Amino acid sequence: MKPPDQTQKREQITPEEDRIRDLLHQALPPVGDAAEPARDLWPAMLKHLDEKSATVPWFDWALLAGLLGVVAFVPASIPVLLYYL
Amino acid sequence: MENGSGDVLNAFRHGSVDAFETLFRLHQRAVYGWILRIVRKPTVAEDLTIETFWRIHKAHARFEPALGFEGWARRIATHAALDWLRSARNEAALTVEGLPEPASAPGADPAIKAEIRSRTSQALARLPVKLRVAATLVLIEELAQKEVAAALGISVAAVKLRVFRALRTLRKDLEQQGIRP
Numbered sequence: 001m002k003p004p005d006q007t008q009k010r011e012q013i014t015p016e017e018d019r020i021r022d023l024l025h026q027a028l029p030p031v032g033d034a035a036e037p038a039r040d041l042w043p044a045m046l047k048h049l050d051e052k053s054a055t056v057p058w059f060d061w062a063l064l065a066g067l068l069g070v071v072a073f074v075p076a077s078i079p080v081l082l083y084y085l
Numbered sequence: 086m087e088n089g090s091g092d093v094l095n096a097f098r099h100g101s102v103d104a105f106e107t108l109f110r111l112h113q114r115a116v117y118g119w120i121l122r123i124v125r126k127p128t129v130a131e132d133l134t135i136e137t138f139w140r141i142h143k144a145h146a147r148f149e150p151a152l153g154f155e156g157w158a159r160r161i162a163t164h165a166a167l168d169w170l171r172s173a174r175n176e177a178a179l180t181v182e183g184l185p186e187p188a189s190a191p192g193a194d195p196a197i198k199a200e201i202r203s204r205t206s207q208a209l210a211r212l213p214v215k216l217r218v219a220a221t222l223v224l225i226e227e228l229a230q231k232e233v234a235a236a237l238g239i240s241v242a243a244v245k246l247r248v249f250r251a252l253r254t255l256r257k258d259l260e261q262q263g264i265r266p
Contacts, residue, residue, distance in 0.1 A: 017252040020259070021224050026198070027205035028125065030226050035118040037131050042109055048135050049142065 094150035105145070108154060109138055115155070116162045119236070122226050123166040123218055133169055137162040156235060163218075163236045170214045201264060208258040212251055219247035220255070 070077055096104035116137055121130040140161050141148075148157060209217060222233045223244065230248075234241045259265075 016256055016265075020252055020255050023201065023205045023259070023264075024209065024220070024224050024255075027202040028209070028221075028225050031118070031122045031125065032226075033118055035121045035127075035130075036114045037117045037134065038127065039131075041113050041117070041131060041134055042106065044131075045109060045135050045138055048139055052139065 091150060094148070094154060097145055097154075098148050098150055100145055105138075105142055108141075112154065112158055113138070116158055119159055119162050120166050122228075123163065123221060124169060125221075129169065133162070133165050137165045140165060159236050160238055163238075167214060167218060170218070204262050204264060205255075205259065208255050208262070211258060212254055216247050216251040216254065219244055220251035223248045224251075 067081070071081070093104045093107050097108055113134060117130055117134045120133045120137065121127060124130055124133065137158070141158060144161070148154075209220065212220065218237070219233065222228045222236075223230060230241050230244045234244045237244065
C-alpha cells in the first residue's frame with residue numbers, strides 16, 4: 001500500500017485544528033477590505049521618488065573609481081579619455 | 086482593485102510620471118489594504134505601500150499592460166511585505182495595533198480570554214514567514230486559496246500545504262504553552 005501523499009494529509013484537518021482557526025479569529029480580527037490609509041500617500045511617494053532619484057547608484061561610483069584607477073596607474077590614457085569625453 | 090485604462094497603462098510602461106500618479110491614486114487604497122492584511126500594522130503598511138509603488142516605478146519597463154496592473158501590483162506588494170516580515174525590524178510579536186479589538190465570547194473570564202488571545206498571536210508570530218502569511222490570509226482573512234496563490238506566486242496546492250503545516254505547528258506550540266485547542 002502506498003503511503004498517503006501530501007494532498008491526502010492536507011485533507012485530514014482535525015477538530016483541534018478547526019479550534020485553532022477559532023482561536024486565531026478571536027486573537028486577531030480580520031482586517032477585511034475596508035481598510036484605507038489615514039492620509040493621502042502621494043506627497044510621501046513624491047518625496048521618496050525625489051530622494052531616490054537624487055541618489056547616485058553604486059555602480060556609477062564603481063565606474064568612477066575604475067576610471068580614476070586607470071588614470072592614476074596609466075597617465076598616458078588621459079588624452080584618450082579626454083578625446084572620448 | 087480597478088485596473089487603469091489601456092492608455093494609462095501604456096504611458097506608465099513608457100515611464101510617464103503622470104500615468105504613474107494616476108495608477109498610484111487609483112490603487113493606493115487596495116495596495117495598502119492588502120499589505121495591512123499581511124503585516125497588521127497601519128504605519129508599517131503605509132511605508133510598505135510607498136515601497137511597493139517605488140518598486141513598481143522602477144520596474145515600469147518590465148510591466149505587461151495586457152496582464153493588468155492589479156495582479157502585478159499585488160504580487161509586488163506581497164513581496165515587499167514578506168521582505169519586511171523577514172527583516173530584523175520585525176522582532177515584536179504580532180499585534181492588532183490600530184485595529185478593532187476582537188469580541189469576547191459571552192460568559193468567559195476576560196483575563197483568561199485575553200491571555201489565550203495573546204499566546205495565540207505570539208504563536209502565529211513565531212511561525213516561519215511563509216507559513217505565517219499563508220495562515221493569516223487563508224485562516225484569518227478567509228481569502229480564497231486561489232487568490233492567495235496568485236499573490237504569493239505559488240500553486241494552490243502549495244498554499245494548502247503551507248496552511249496545513251501552519252495549523253500543525255500552531256497546535257504543537259499552543260499545547261506546549263498549556264493551551265489545548
